[in-house]
Amino acid sequence: MPRRVTRSLKTKPLPQRQGIDPVCLLLPRAGESAEEAAAAQPPRPTETFGAETVLDYLVARFFPHERAPIAARFERGEVVDDDGRQVSAGAPLAGQQIWYYRQLGDERPVPFDMPVLFEDDWVLAIDKPHFLPTTPNGSFVLHTALAKLRVRENNPDLIPIHRLDRLTAGVVLFAKTPEARAPFQTMFQERFVSKVYEAVAAPIERLGEGESIEFSSRITKQHGNLQVSQLTAEAAEAAGLATNSRTRITCLREFSLASGVLPETSSVNPELSFPRGRLAHLRLEPHTGKTHQLRAHLWALSSPIAGDVLYPRVLGYHPDEPLLPLQLLARSVSFEHPVTGEATTITSQRQLKLTQLSA
Incomplete structure (x- = not known):
């Protein structure tokens, strides 16, 4: 079936350049x-x-x-x-x-592939790799999913409906026309979307294979701080505050890495240690969408995600470590299509690296 390309004739005073808006x-x-x-x-x-x-x-x-x-x-x-x-x-x-046009710096190219997972006249879904930003941000402007897709798809109207962190891989949706933006963005804002993530982290105490728990906390993010602040549900209640984040966590399996598949420490980022001992492959179902929610919840459970450079402590800036991307994957999104009304599920085809290196 041929790929669809949908465009609008609406223009800005200056055209896009390499997929980047003026x-x-x-x-x-x-x-x-x-x-x-x-x-x-x-x-x-x-x-x-x-x-x-x-x-x-x-x-x-x-x-x-x-x-x-x-x-x-x-x-x-x-x-x-x-x-x-x-x-x-x-x-x-x-x-x-x-x-x-903004002044572009010397950006570090990001090796990327963005296979299309789903497409119709209104929306395009891709399988974003680790390390590729969704949108221009900070030192990444040209090497972003948005800029690259606008050029590849020959569609200057593409706009992300939601975002993934640069270090997180998986499903990202883009509206193809200006008219499609509002209904899809409203769908996400009103939480009419079911999201499933996967992560590899340290095992959670008393959470066996096939078992699930619900974790709630109060998360706040102050401008200028890389990490969020977090109160457990008990601490929030004691302070007279309501929780604002909730995640269902399921242990899919526990495993150990095969011997010798990873070095002791990273040569790219000396502060990053490669995991040892038992690991857990987790399914994460966020019911809310606070900043760094999944990373913060697992940190609070003494189960930080493998490859995380923010939790439990902020590591100094170093180049990305390709041997150990953040082991967090947006596995799927499910929703009732706001235009067609069809039940739609879009699933990433990627695999978390550490799950493929198990003994």
């Missing part, structure tokens, strides 16, 4: 007071860095020690207004909205 930025107005900026619709930023022109503002805000990269954008005609008209470097700050 940046939209609302500028302040030179000399405007904070009160005047706050009263504007929409409210404008107030910090002008003492700049009077668009070029000076962008340089002061983004590249204060290197003016040339910003100036070159204007010389190439790559800074435009909402109507696509070129903005000159000397244009005064007047609270206008501009569009431009």
Whole structure:
């Protein structure tokens, strides 16, 4: 059956470049007071860095020690207004909205494959590999699933319906048209989707093969902290707080690694130790979707996921260790299709590496 490609004719003032959208930025107005900026619709930023022109503002805000990269954008005609008209470097700050291409850094290429698991006129589901970000974030912009898929599928309208962490592999859904975004995103926001994950971790005390437990906690995430904060259900109750995260955990089996298949420690990341002793292959069914919920719940049960560089402690930044990706996989999503009404289940075909190295 031939692959389907669905497109919209809607365009931005600047086209996508290599699958990456141009940046939209609302500028302040030179000399405007904070009160005047706050009263504007929409409210404008107030910090002008003492700049009077668009070029000076962008340089002061983004590249204060290197003016040339910003100036070159204007010389190439790559800074435009909402109507696509070129903005000159000397244009005064007047609270206008501009569009431009972001400056790409030297990204580390990520080996990836993204096989299609499901597709119809509205949605595309792929099997995301470990280490590939879903969307541009931080130092990864070009080497992301979204940018690569937009180019591969020749569809600039692709947008993720939900996200997986960069280190997590498995099923990710993308809306194919602007009209498809709302019903699918609402489906996830209203928790009309059943998600199943798998993980390899240390065995959970008193959880035998085939047995399940429910774990609840209160998770909070503070800006700037890599780890979440967590209170067990008992601690939350004692503090008069409600839990906000719940996961059903099932032990599929326990196993040991075959002798000699992994070294003692990573040569890529000296702080990362390879697992030893007994391991558990777990099925995880989150009933809520808090940040790092699965990783935090298993950490709280003294069963951190193998390959985790955040829990139980934050390891220093090192290149990814291909011998031991985070052993967490989004195995499947199940839902009633919001357009067709059909019961739909999409399943990853990937396998967690450590389950394939068992003795």
